[in-house]
Amino acid sequence: MDKNKQYFKMGLGTLMVGTALITGGICATDSPTVYGATQSKVITTKTVVNLKKQLKQKQAKLAKATTKATKVKLRKQISTLKKRIQAASKVKTTTSKTTKAKKQQKPVAQSQASSQASSTVASASVQATSSAQASASVESSASSQATPQQPDYGFQFVNSDSISPQATFTPDNPDNLKVGDGAILLSDNNLAIYNSLPSSDQPDASTAISNPKVYNGTLMLIDDIETNQAGITYAKVTSVADPNNKTVVGWVIMSQLRVAISDAQDLMRAPQNTDASSIDDVKSGALAALNAIRAKNGLSTLSEDSLLTTIAKTRSQDIVTDFSHDDAQGNSIAEKYLTAAGIYGGAAEYDRYGENLSADLNTRDFSYYMIGYQSVYSMTYADASDSNWGHRENILNPNFTNIGIGVTYDSNKNCFYIAYEFTGVN
Helix, strand or coil, rough: CCCCCHCCCCCCCCCEEEEEECCCCCEEEECEEECCCCCCCCCEEEHHHHHHHHHHHHHHHHHHHHCCHHHHHHHHHHHHHHHHHHHHHHHHHHHHHHHHHHHHHCCHHHHHHHHHHHHHHHHHHCCCCHHHHHHHHHHHHHHHHHCCCCCCCCCCCCCCHHHCCCCCCCCCCCCCCCCCEEECCCCCCCCEEEEECCCCCCCCHHHHHHHHHHHCCEEECCCCCCCCCCCCEEEEEEECCCCCCCCEEEEEEEHHECCCCCCCHHHHHHHCCCCCHCCCCHHHHHHHHHHHHHHHHCCCCCCCCCHHHHHHHHHHCCCCCCCCCCCCCEEEEEHHHHHHHEEECCCCCCCCCEEEEEEEEEEEECHHHHHHHHHHHHHCCCHHHHHHHHHHHHHHHHEEEEEEEEEEECCCHHHHEEEEEECCCC
């Protein structure tokens, strides 16, 4: 693989947040993640079936893959899917045991049975510690109808009605969070968690934990907030997904922490409120972040190229249904478009290119401008786990001079799909 092509061989990830399941950056409606006194993450049969379907598709692609890079990427995705299926199956087993225990109880009135069912769902959550505890929860509800005790998260949830984008643009802490606040760790694309506070603009990847995505969508308590020597703000967080077993996780960039509300579904913006001007704002935010970060590192700003922008728009439409840099044969789709347009290869205008792709949730705590800005910010400062800073290398490549950014919004998945097409000369 030559030096140019390394820039578009990026890894893809899988995560569960809010109302969306994102697989390789593709948003698809699934069971919501709910935090609070009554319910945590719920795993449905549909979720397991979908995961197994994805696994078969990836295995089929692996069998046909011809390039080493594609095979490595697919094997990584297959490994992640197998782990998620195994974890989901364990949760389903716990749920089945809880339901069996419930059937052994004496019949109750309809209103009381409804209350029991609600408690059963709560007890069969991801954080349920045993089927015996789940059964005890049902029996308590059936006998006394007592209000469930609020778990001790160590903070108070924010009222979802009060959520709106901050009036003052602060990319390092968009939700204006403070020490002692609760927060949801939420990354649409790239996520890195460090064992110690990073000291440089590009953290040492060796200090990052090995599997940060297990914490994506997790409820956190902010223990500390520090701005390092490079001016990047990080928070030290503790997982409170299980309030009875709080676990110190590490340091994350503040911009990937969202305000904690009891139902993560309420973070999502209503699709009907998103229009063409919103897409323009996302694009403007992304371009502003690119050039601000380049200027901070002593590099020239990128100039928008109308032809590159057209290609980027097409690529953003492509990745709504196929979130990939390569076609089925392992060849770069972007390179095919650039060559066909006559601006890359041979005696063409540019002799190098790069491509970054992202899928960004339409959350209402961020302005549309901030959604675009955060997309680039994450690729720059939290890119260690997926592509080993490949996205960052594109953003800070001194040989890139031009950029095309394409944004497509999919109302069905409530996501913005963004394609970044970089070009330059050596």
